[in-house]
Amino acid sequence: DQQVKQNSPSLSVQEGRISILNCDYTNSMFDYFLWYKKYPAEGPTFLISISSIKDKNEDGRFTVFLNKSAKHLSLHIVPSQPGDSAVYFCAASAIWLSISGSARQLTFGSGTQLTVLP
């Protein structure tokens, strides 16, 4: 049961144009959503996040949009640069309750390989 889905395994965009990466989720308990970027042979690095009480968050060239009713979020990169070529993971955060304590957990999508062509 995939709670976070990225349906596009790959995306190619021309340098300078907009890149739009999409993500869908099913669990209503998620209250934060994140995008991570991953280069080969490196761990994922945090890119941008959004709280479930907002519908947009912007950081430089990166904007994340959240549509709660559709359980859908997207990452826009404008303008796209060759250095943006990487795998992008969508992740959703929820609180995990256990007898040992409570803490946050991330559930990841399967990733989208973005290639920005010069």
Added chain:
Amino acid sequence: EAGVAQSPRYKIIEKRQSVAFWCNPISGHATLYWYQQILGQGPKLLIQFQNNGVVDDSQLPKDRFSAERLKGVDSTLKIQPAKLEDSAVYLCASSLGGITYNEQFFGPGTRLTVL
């Protein structure tokens, strides 16, 4: 600030052998996570520690995988015996912890190949 450290970076073993991975989280981070990332998939949580206690190990294959976090700092993840399907990148991450949202920081990962 030093990041999350992991070793080794690469490991090749034969099936049925054992292997161990080490992680040193960011100083002061209470929560430590081990993920398994199979090629073409997103990271999947194996086990989560809060200080030196286990918060969630529901997805850890306990017949062959074990993990510990002594003194609430460093952690080791062990596989014994390894199977072919264990070939993956094993990622360690840490965060300040608690239920308030805060960022997870990832180490570079250990790429395991089981032959």
